[in-house]
Amino acid sequence: MGAFEAVILTIITASTPLLLAAIGELVTERSGVLNLGVEGMMIMGAVCGFAAAYTSQSAMLGVAAGLIAGVGMSLLFAFLTQTLMTSQVATGLSLTLLGLGLSGLIGEAFTGLPGIKLAALDIPFLSDIPFIGPILFGHDILVYASLAITAGAAYVLFRTRLGLIITAVGGNHHSAHALGYNVIRVRYGCIAFGGGCSGLAGAYLSLAYTPQWIENMSSGRGWIALALVVFSTWLPGRVLIGAYLFGAVWIMGLYVQALGVAIPAQLLSSLPYLVTIVALIIISGNKTLTKVNTPACIGQPFAPER
C-alpha cells in the first residue's frame, strides 16, 4: 500500500463520522429544529455501539445499537422541545451534557477492552484492483451508508413531495399548519432521522475509526458537524464537500507533523477549522441562495392554536 493511498483512506475514515452527523442535522434543521445535542447523541451512539458489539461479538449488532441509541436520545429531545415546548437551545445543550455523562457511566465497564472492528466489504475482484480497489471498494458498510444517506437526503429534499413538506415546515410553520400539515409530526420524524445519523456516526467512531471505547471519544466532532451544516447553507452537496475538506486538512496536518515540518502543532490542528470555514464562506457568498435555503423558522417553537 502506497503512502498516497494510505492518506486517502485515512481521510475517508476521518470524514465519514462528520458527514453522517452533519447530514442528519441538516435534515433536522431543514424542518426548522435546531438540535445542539449532536455531540451527545454521537457519544451515546459510540458507547452503545461498542457495548453491544462487545457483548454480542457482532459489529453489525453494534451498528444497530448505535443507531437505536441516537434515535432514542433524539426522541427525548423531540418530546421535550416539540411536545413540552422547551427551549431548543437549552435542551440541545443539556442533551450533549447528558450524553457525555451517561456515556461515561455506561462505558466504565468497557474501558480498555479490545474492540470489534467493522469489517470492510470484500467485493471479489473489484476490491483487488490495485489503488482503485482499496480506495473505492475497500471500506466498511458505514462509509457507503454515509454517501448513500447524503445522496438520498438530497434526492428526498429536492425531488420529492416529502422534501417539499419538510422545507415548508421549516420555512413557515404557521403556513404549513394552515395548509393542514402536522408540523410537530414532521419535526419528530426529522429529529429522529438526525438522531439516527448521529448515532451511526458515533458507532463508526467506536467500531471502525478506533475500535475501542474511550471516554469523550467524539471529541467535539458533533460541534464541527453543526458548524458544517450552517456553513454549507443547508445544502447536502456542500455538507459532503465541507466534511471531506475538513477531514482532508486534518489528516494532512497529522502527516505534516509526522514528517517533522517546523510548523507549530497548534496551528496545524486549528487549520482544518480555518480552511473549512474560509472555503464554506466563499462558496456561500451568494446571499440570495443562502436566504432561500435558510430554514426561516429554525429554533422557533411551534404551538398550534386551540
Added chain:
Amino acid sequence: MSGSAEYLLEARNIVKVFGELRANDDITLSLKPGEIHALLGENGAGKSTLVKIIYGSLQATSGQLFWQGQPVTVANPGAARDLGIGMVFQHFSLFDALTVTQNIALALPPDVDIGTLAGRIETVSNDYGLPLRADALVADLSVGERQRIEIVRCLLQEPRLLIMDEPTAVLTPQEANQLFVTLERLASEGCGVLYISHRLEEVKRICHDATILRHGKLVSRVDPQQETAASLANLMVGAEVAAVKTDRGGKTGKPLLELSGLSLPTDDPFGVALKDIELAVHAGEIVAVAGVAGNGQSEFFDAVSGERPTANAATVKISGQACGKENITQRRRRDAAFVPEERIGHGAVPDFPLSENVVLTHHAVAGGVARHGMINRAAAREVNREVTQLFDVRKGTPDPEARSLSGGNLQKFVVGREMARQPKVLVVNQPTWGVDAGAAALIRQALIDLARNGSAVLVISQDLDEIFEIADRIAVISRGELSEAYPAEDMSLEQIGLLMAGAHEKSTSGVAGS
C-alpha cells in the same frame, strides 16, 4: 337536527371561548351557492375566529356546521378542502423560499403530479385573468401576485366555497377590480364566496348578503344593497363614528423635512432599494406616501428616521440641517419623531412597562426623562400618564407592560408617545394599522391637529381612505421610487392606482431581482 338543503353552508349557534374571552358568542351564518356573502365587523369582532372554525383551523366550543344540509365536523383544513372549502388568508400562507408551483403543490392532494402542475397553473391562472409564472420564486413576487397564487391554489381544488379574508387590503385599485371580476365569475359558476372586509364600498358593490359581528356577537344580517356605507359602519361599531375634521388649504411654512437624491441599496435579497427620492414636507402640512405593501415603505421609513443612515449627509435635511449620516437619536434631537409600522417589538418592547417604553424614545430629547445618563422614572411616568390620558389608552393598571395592551390601545400609545412632545417633524408608518374605527379617527385627528399647529407630518400608509381623509399632498411609492407629491384634491383613486403600478418609474425594468 339537520340543516336546510337550500344552503351550501350553515353555521349554527357557534360559540368559541378562549380562556375568559368569548370570541364567538352564538353566531349563526348561512350562505347559498353562487352567493357572495360579506362578513363584517371591526378588529376583534370574531370574524377570523369564525372562518377559522369553518375552515377547520379551530374547533368550536359549541355549535354545529352544516354542509349542503348535512351536519359535518371539520376536524382540520384538510377535511375542509375535501368538502370543497378553499381559503385565501389575510396573512398569506405562502413559503417565500419556494416556487409558485411548489407552493401550490403543497396545498393539493398527494396524488397530484407535480410534473404537469406547472402547465395547469398557467392555464387556470390565465383563464381567470390572474396570470402567474409557475417557476417564479415567491420571494420575488409583489403582494398582488402572491395573492393570485393563493387564489389560483384554491381554484385548482375546484372549490364550492371560497373564503377570502380581507383580500383587497394589499391590492391596488386596479388589482382589486380584477379580483371582483374573478369573484363574480366564480359566483356565476355556482361557487359560494364568504368575503371578509371592512371596506364597505366594495362590500356594497359585490356582495349579495352581509352578516355583521360586534364583540363576538351577531348584530344583524342585512342586504348590503339596501344600506349605505355609513349605516353599515354604524352597525359594525355600534355607535356613530366621529368624522375627522380637516381644513385643507391652510398656509404652509418653510420646508422642515427635505429629501433629495435619497438612494439606498438594500442588503436584504428580498428587500427593496430606494432610488433617487425627492420630497419636501413643509410646516403645517401632511404629506402621505401611498403604495402597495412591500414597495420600499419600510426601507423609506428606515432611511428617513435614521435607522439606516445614508452615505451622503445632504440627502436628508431636518429644519434645513443636513443629517443623512445621523442615527435616529441624533435626528430626534433635531426635534423630529418617528413611529414605525410594527408596534410590538419595533415600536415598543413588549416586556417593558409603558413608562420605560417612554424612556426609550424620550431619553435624548428635552423633557427631563433622562439626565446625565440617569433615568428620572417619575418624569417618565408623568409622560406616560399624559399620553395615555390624551389618547384614551385603555389599560388595567397605571403602568402595565406593553404586551398586555390590545393592538389598538398600544397603537394609540406608540403614536401618542411621539406626538406628546409636539415635534416639528413627525414621520409615521401605518398610523392606524389594525386599529378600530373609533381609535383610528382619534389618531387621524391628532395628526391633523399637529400639522395645523405648524409641524411637518409625513404619513406612510397603505390605506387609501385614510390618505384621502388626512393628506394635503399625496406621493406614491412603487419599487423604491417615489412619485412627485400631488395635492390631494387633484388626485383620484385611478391616478393613484396607475402610480402604484409604476407609471412614474424612471427605470422600467421588470420584476425586481431578475
